[in-house]
Amino acid sequence: MSENVEITWHDHHVSRTDREKLNGHGGGVLWFTGLSGSGKSTVANAVDGKLHQMGIHTFLLDGDNVRHGLNASSKILEESYSPEYAQRFGLGFGAQDRAENIRRIGAVADLFCQAGVLVLTAFVSPYQSDRDAVRRIVESSGSAGDFIEVFVDTPLAVCEQRDPKGLYKKARAGEIKGFTGIDDPYEAPAKPEVHLAGGDYTPDQLADQVIAHLREQGKLPQV
Numbered sequence: 001m002s003e004n005v006e007i008t009w010h011d012h013h014v015s016r017t018d019r020e021k022l023n024g025h026g027g028g029v030l031w032f033t034g035l036s037g038s039g040k041s042t043v044a045n046a047v048d049g050k051l052h053q054m055g056i057h058t059f060l061l062d063g064d065n066v067r068h069g070l071n072a073s074s075k076i077l078e079e080s081y082s083p084e085y086a087q088r089f090g091l092g093f094g095a096q097d098r099a100e101n102i103r104r105i106g107a108v109a110d111l112f113c114q115a116g117v118l119v120l121t122a123f124v125s126p127y128q129s130d131r132d133a134v135r136r137i138v139e140s141s142g143s144a145g146d147f148i149e150v151f152v153d154t155p156l157a158v159c160e161q162r163d164p165k166g167l168y169k170k171a172r173a174g175e176i177k178g179f180t181g182i183d184d185p186y187e188a189p190a191k192p193e194v195h196l197a198g199g200d201y202t203p204d205q206l207a208d209q210v211i212a213h214l215r216e217q218g219k220l221p222q223v
């Protein structure tokens with residue numbers, strides 16, 4: 001349904017710079033992408049913990065959790081809303097729904113950035129165009145370098161071996177259709193800021209690689 005809607009942007013009295021000064025560090029987005037089971041959530045949590053220890057204001061947006069609330073499936077929405085409402089607003093895993101999932105997360109991540117927070121996101125986000133769209137949003141409301149793409153590059157065979165939720169097994173058995181890496185595409189980042197060999201190091205070592213990048217880029221306060 002298209003409506004004639006007029007909306008106007010309002011600048012806030014307290015600017016992002018004011019908030020960053022108060023926090024003692026800049027905002028930004030650490031965007032983890034990779035196959036299911038690659039270690040996005042584990043490594044993002046480890047980085048989050050290390051940054052928190054350093055006194056950095058962070059927040060972690062995690063795929064499974066966000067798909068229970070902001071980006072709930074029609075099945076979850078049906079518990080509280082009409083079937084028509086759930087059908088219209090619920091998100092699944094088709095290419096369009098994944099794009100909308102990532103667009104909404106990108107918008108939320110951008111808001112955190114404007115609050116001067118270093119936000120970490122852990123979503124499969126299999127399409128380069130969807131990730132690039134978030135980069136554009138974040139960098140246009142802030143500056144170049146605010147969006148840091150972290151590719152958790154773990155071979156499919158390793159992810160499948162881990163299979164903590166048994167989803168690969170179901171996908172191989174044809175019980176789940178359109179599963180990333182099995183019968184749905186994963187477009188590896190062309191030029192990620194951080195490229196992690198997720199099958200070769202411990203989560204702690206991988207987290208340190210991310211922290212080292214932030215330090216190199218001057219994203220962390222001097223110690």
Ligand SMILES: Nc1ncnc2c1ncn2[C@@H]1O[C@H](COP(=O)(O)OS(=O)(=O)O)[C@@H](OP(=O)(O)O)[C@H]1O
Nearest residue numbers: 035036037063093098101123124125126178179180
């Ligand atoms: N079809 C299909 N493809 C990929 N993943 C699937 C699918 N169905 C369910 N799951 C589970 O949902 C998690 C991925 O959700 P995301 O929101 O990160 O996906 S996406 O970015 O919109 O592609 C993913 O979680 P992670 O394992 O944490 O990545 C899976 O557990």
Ligand SMILES: Nc1ncnc2c1ncn2[C@@H]1O[C@H](COP(=O)(O)OP(=O)(O)O)[C@@H](O)[C@H]1O
Nearest residue numbers: 036037038039040041042162164198201202203
């Ligand atoms: N670097 C690693 N080495 C060994 N196991 C790992 C590593 N990273 C994650 N894991 C394990 O792999 C499984 C999937 O990790 P998870 O973070 O849930 O992946 P994702 O969020 O990408 O789906 C978990 O059981 C986790 O403990």
